[in-house]
Amino acid sequence: MSRFSKYFLMKEGDICDYVRDQLPDYFAGNSNITVKEIGDGNLNYVFRAVEEGTDKSIIVKQAGEQLRISAEMRITTDRNRIESEILLIQDKYAPGLVPKIFKYDTVMCACLMEDLSDHRLMRYALMEHQTFPKFAEDVTTYMVNTLLNTTDVVMEHKEKKELVKSFINPELCEITEDLIYTEPYNDAKGRNIVTPENLEFVKKELYGDKALHLEIAKLKFEFMNNAQALLHGDLHTGSIFVKPDSTIIFDPEFAFYGPMGYDIGNVIANLFFAWDNGDAAGNTSFCEWTLRTAEEVIDLFKSKFIAEYGKKVTDIMAKTEGFAEYYLDTIIADTAAGAGTELVRRTVGMAQVKDVTTIADKNKRIRAERINILCAKDLVMNRTQFKTGKDFTASFSKAIAAADKTL
Numbered sequence: 001m002s003r004f005s006k007y008f009l010m011k012e013g014d015i016c017d018y019v020r021d022q023l024p025d026y027f028a029g030n031s032n033i034t035v036k037e038i039g040d041g042n043l044n045y046v047f048r049a050v051e052e053g054t055d056k057s058i059i060v061k062q063a064g065e066q067l068r069i070s071a072e073m074r075i076t077t078d079r080n081r082i083e084s085e086i087l088l089i090q091d092k093y094a095p096g097l098v099p100k101i102f103k104y105d106t107v108m109c110a111c112l113m114e115d116l117s118d119h120r121l122m123r124y125a126l127m128e129h130q131t132f133p134k135f136a137e138d139v140t141t142y143m144v145n146t147l148l149n150t151t152d153v154v155m156e157h158k159e160k161k162e163l164v165k166s167f168i169n170p171e172l173c174e175i176t177e178d179l180i181y182t183e184p185y186n187d188a189k190g191r192n193i194v195t196p197e198n199l200e201f202v203k204k205e206l207y208g209d210k211a212l213h214l215e216i217a218k219l220k221f222e223f224m225n226n227a228q229a230l231l232h233g234d235l236h237t238g239s240i241f242v243k244p245d246s247t248i249i250f251d252p253e254f255a256f257y258g259p260m261g262y263d264i265g266n267v268i269a270n271l272f273f274a275w276d277n278g279d280a281a282g283n284t285s286f287c288e289w290t291l292r293t294a295e296e297v298i299d300l301f302k303s304k305f306i307a308e309y310g311k312k313v314t315d316i317m318a319k320t321e322g323f324a325e326y327y328l329d330t331i332i333a334d335t336a337a338g339a340g341t342e343l344v345r346r347t348v349g350m351a352q353v354k355d356v357t358t359i360a361d362k363n364k365r366i367r368a369e370r371i372n373i374l375c376a377k378d379l380v381m382n383r384t385q386f387k388t389g390k391d392f393t394a395s396f397s398k399a400i401a402a403a404d405k406t407l
Ligand code: SR1
Pocket: 041, 042, 043, 067, 069, 073, 175, 176, 179, 234, 351
């Protein structure tokens, strides 16, 4: 019996034996393996093992029973199964845009996957104001292919329902229901992190705005009940690896069947966070790239979606003239809402983004937070008015002007 036949939380010193146990032929029998824990997220442990001499490497990602962000938060280690299974599905629909999984081990709740160390985590590269010309093209191919192909419009309906069942992800969805759709508007669990100088602003614009609460309540139950497509579920720039000629989307442990606009909106909001950081540093050309890219993400998603829809639709009623356009319109409204809710929760919620939290100049950070909140409110309240990429960036520009008036 191997020492890996019962779950325990692994340390760097366990990983070499673990890889040899799980994939006996991956490394040469007598080679030296160096291991480093490189996890940077809020939930899991990520180890990189490299074979000396050959530089052959592998990633081992293990789910712990406690979350890294808070020892009090415990969630099922089954999230690692969900992540491995969705990556296999996504590899079929969007090959080359997700990492390769070599093995998923249900005992240690760990997966062994392709090492992407020649790429960088997109959030950190953006914080150095690097630009990625292929990003909009790649991320929209990924989203159109993984989302549209898992809908009832394309998929045989009973097969789709089987997928809905196997991607029921109640505990991770509960995190989203709390952190995105509840706490930013009332601090119900006292976990919000609000920059003290913005507390009065947050009380007025978020905690005290009843009309906003009503729209967020509608969106919360839409998120919980619209099993439209198999989502990534946490598509921020910390879930994306990049290099100039490649984009790899990973970490889909929040995957479940929900509204597509949730994923697309997350991408848009995280480009706006990159803008916040670039703007605080006075980097105009980088800021222009973030907004241009946000526009391209919307417009390319729409054109690719319509083209693919025509080729892939199988449901007879979904072929009705005008339905594709109607359906896409609702997705773009959900995208506006998804961008808005992500902008708010990363600005005042418990899980924030380094693009904004590392802005050292207090006044610039206060301004960036106000821009995010005001833009978010427009995106949520007027979500059905958003149709094109330019509509999204116009809203952001309007929020900049409005935030400046408050300072
Ligand atoms: C308690 S987990 C906090 C956040 O980290 C993840 O990446 C998700 O974004 C989640 O909302």
